[in-house]
Amino acid sequence: LDQLIGEGVAGRRVLVRSDLNVPLDGSTITDDGRIRASVPTIKALADAGARVVVVAHLGRPKGEPEARYSLAPVAARLGELLGRDVAFATDTVGESARQTVAGLVDGGVALLENVRFNAGETSKDDVERKAFAAQLAGLADAFVSDGFGVVHRKQASVYDVAELLPHAMGTLVAAELDVMTRLTENPERPYAVVLGGSKVSDKLGVIDNLLGKADTLLIGGGMVFTFLAAQGHQVGKSLLEEDQIATCQGYLTRAAEAGVEIVLPTDIVVDTAFPSGEREPAPRVVAADAIPADALGLDIGPASGETFAAALQGARTVFWNGPMGVFEVPAFADGTRAVAQALTEVTAAGGLSVVGGGDSAAAVRTLGFADDAFGHISTGGGASLEYLEGKVLPGITVLESDKVAG
Ligand code: 3PG
Numbered sequence: 374l375d376q377l378i379g380e381g382v383a384g385r386r387v388l389v390r391s392d393l394n395v396p397l398d399g400s401t402i403t404d405d406g407r408i409r410a411s412v413p414t415i416k417a418l419a420d421a422g423a424r425v426v427v428v429a430h431l432g433r434p435k436g437e438p439e440a441r442y443s444l445a446p447v448a449a450r451l452g453e454l455l456g457r458d459v460a461f462a463t464d465t466v467g468e469s470a471r472q473t474v475a476g477l478v479d480g481g482v483a484l485l486e487n488v489r490f491n492a493g494e495t496s497k498d499d500v501e502r503k504a505f506a507a508q509l510a511g512l513a514d515a516f517v518s519d520g521f522g523v524v525h526r527k528q529a530s531v532y533d534v535a536e537l538l539p540h541a542m543g544t545l546v547a548a549e550l551d552v553m554t555r556l557t558e559n560p561e562r563p564y565a566v567v568l569g570g571s572k573v574s575d576k577l578g579v580i581d582n583l584l585g586k587a588d589t590l591l592i593g594g595g596m597v598f599t600f601l602a603a604q605g606h607q608v609g610k611s612l613l614e615e616d617q618i619a620t621c622q623g624y625l626t627r628a629a630e631a632g633v634e635i636v637l638p639t640d641i642v643v644d645t646a647f648p649s650g651e652r653e654p655a656p657r658v659v660a661a662d663a664i665p666a667d668a669l670g671l672d673i674g675p676a677s678g679e680t681f682a683a684a685l686q687g688a689r690t691v692f693w694n695g696p697m698g699v700f701e702v703p704a705f706a707d708g709t710r711a712v713a714q715a716l717t718e719v720t721a722a723g724g725l726s727v728v729g730g731g732d733s734a735a736a737v738r739t740l741g742f743a744d745d746a747f748g749h750i751s752t753g754g755g756a757s758l759e760y761l762e763g764k765v766l767p768g769i770t771v772l773e774s775d776k777v778a779g
Contacts, residue, residue, distance in 0.1 A: 374414060377515060377541040383422030384479050388513035389415055389543065390530050392522035392752055393429035393447045393484075396735055400446045404735045405454070406744070407522065408447060410752045412454050414519045414543035415482060419457070424477035426513055427451070427484045428465065428530050429520065436492030448484040459484050465491050466508040474512050485512075488530045495528050506533030519543025521550075522731070522753040524768030525760075531768040542772050545752065550769070552727055552749045553760045561689035561725065562588060567681070567712055569594025570695025570732060573617045578762035579694075584627050589688070591636040591681050593673040593697035593708055600625070600637055606662045609643070611670035636684050637661065640674025642698065642705055647671070654704040671705040672698025678711030685715040687722075694729040694758060700736045713737045717746040730754030 377387075391411035396403045411427075418425050432442045445461055452459035460483040462473035473483045488494045493505025506529040510516070516538040518524070523531050524546065566587045568576055573596040583590060592600055595612040602608050603621035628635045642656050645667055658674045659665060673681070678697075685691060693716060697708030713736070716726040728734055729751040737747070744750055751757045759766060 374417065374517060374541050374544055374547070377517065377539075378417060378421045382418060382515070385423055385515060386426055386474060386477070386513040387418050387423040387515045387517055388426045388428060388509065388534065388538065389418065389517045390520045390523070390534070391415070391427050391429045392520035393427075393444065393451070394431055394522060394731070395447065396731070397431075397446065402446060402450055404738050405450055406734055406738065406750065407731075407752050408450050408454060410545050411451075411519060414517060414545060415451075416455060417544065418517065419455070419480045419482055422479040424474070424479060425482045426474055426477070427482065428488050428509065429484070430489040430494070430523070430530075431487050432489075434487060434489050436489065436495065438486075438490040442487050442489070444484060444487050451482075451484060455482060457482060462486055466505070466512065470512060493529055495526075502529045503533050505529045506537060509534050510537040513538060516540040517543045518768055518772055519545045520768075521546045521751070522756050524753070524766045525756045525764070527767040532771050535768075535771040536774060540772055546769075549751055549753060549757070552751065553757060555725060556690065556692055556727060556761065557586075557763075560586070563688045564690040565589040565591065565685055565688040567591040567593070567685070567691065567693040568695055569596065569697045569709075569712075570730075571595035571612060573599045573614050573621060576695075576758070577617075577620065578764070579758045580624055582762050584624065584631055584633055587633060589634045589636060589684055590628065591684055591712075593638055593677070593681070593712070594695050595670075596695070597638060597673070598670055601661055601664075604637075604662075607664055607666070608670065609664040609666050609668040610645075611641075611643075611664060611668070634684075636681065638673040638677030638708075639680065640676045641670040642672040642674050642708070643668035643670050645669065648699060648702040648705065654702055656704045671702075673708035675707065678708050681708075682711055682715040682718075685712075685719060688719055689724040691716055691719050691724065691726045692729060692761070693727070694733055694754070696732055696736045700739065706740060709736050710740050713740060713742050717742065720746060720748050724748075727751060729757040
């Protein structure tokens with residue numbers, strides 16, 4: 374980014390791909406972390422006199438406009454955080470976008486409507502995707518990739534547009550990559566990884582890769598029940614991916630062979646049904662190897678919270694992705710809180726703690742932890758997992774292509 378700015382951006386239209394995919398309750402933003410994280414790059418460009426055109430997605434609309442996925446509330450919040458007006462275009466590459474961009478003064482900022490309202494953005498058809506990228510590129514003179522949360526997506530506003538314009542990496546992507554490198558290249562040991570969230574199938578690649586790298590792997594959240602089933606336990610009505618039981622058995626065997634310690638919960642907080650607004654939660658703590666048939670696991674139990682915290686004590690590097698339970702409901706938030714607290718202690722002791730993923734980031738903020746209690750809160754969920762899996766991230770490799778800023 375410094376190089377692009379150094380070459381002079383005053384009066385030039387710079388398209389910035391940010392990840393502004395924030396959780397919304399109606400039109401209220403419940404965690405603005407990703408918007409905050411996107412401010413430095415936008416501000417640096419605007420301060421240097423660029424006409425900044427921000428493009429982003431919200432949720433997963435199916436290629437056409439849907440009011441609930443409008444970025445309008447995000448434009449307002451971005452304006453507050455930047456301390457300047459953000460013009461909002463009600464389409465992405467249509468008449469409103471063209472007029473909004475044409476109306477920008479030097480140092481002005483505009484946000485385009487949700488890029489995923491256009492089928493070309495996520496199309497698997499290269500021709501369709503590239504045609505849409507060309508429309509986006511037509512709005513700008515240069516491109517800055519700053520949406521770390523989407524760099525694993527081969528999409529028009531992330532990948533194809535970079536092939537069409539002089540481009541640079543934004544400061545957020547650069548900072549995130551820096552941390553990811555510290556996690557993958559000679560991490561300081563002991564290195565512990567905590568995985569949670571609902572599905573094992575989302576984490577297969579990362580577990581596979583980490584079995585050769587981490588010293589300790591702690592597992593909680595909905596995905597843990599498939600591991601408990603792999604150990605031969607009944608899991609009642611808890612989330613279970615039957616087709617992954619054998620894979621989890623394989624992981625347990627490989628971990629034992631590789632000397633990687635896998636820590637699973639010994640107790641579980643259960644209820645008879647998933648929490649809903651209609652009834653008060655009725656949490657019960659049961660042993661992880663004796664989950665009753667009518668019970669649904671919703672959090673790791675208090676003894677497990679202590680075990681997890683003890684296992685993290687003394688770690689020099691910790692990566693955490695995925696809540697330990699249904700943290701949105703206070704009765705099932707204690708496991709996630711215990712892990713968050715343990716990570717803050719790693720930070721306080723001078724270790725590197727990294728919280729990855731939208732859900733985990735939202736969890737720590739919802740539970741009242743300050744961002745600076747952690748070494749780093751990554752804006753990327755899938756992107757950070759894919760990086761740790763050792764996968765090629767299209768949105769990064771494309772920046773290494775020939776068409777450099779200038
Ligand atoms: C995220 O929420 O992880 C990013 O914004 C990417 O969103 P996606 O998974 O819908 O591509």
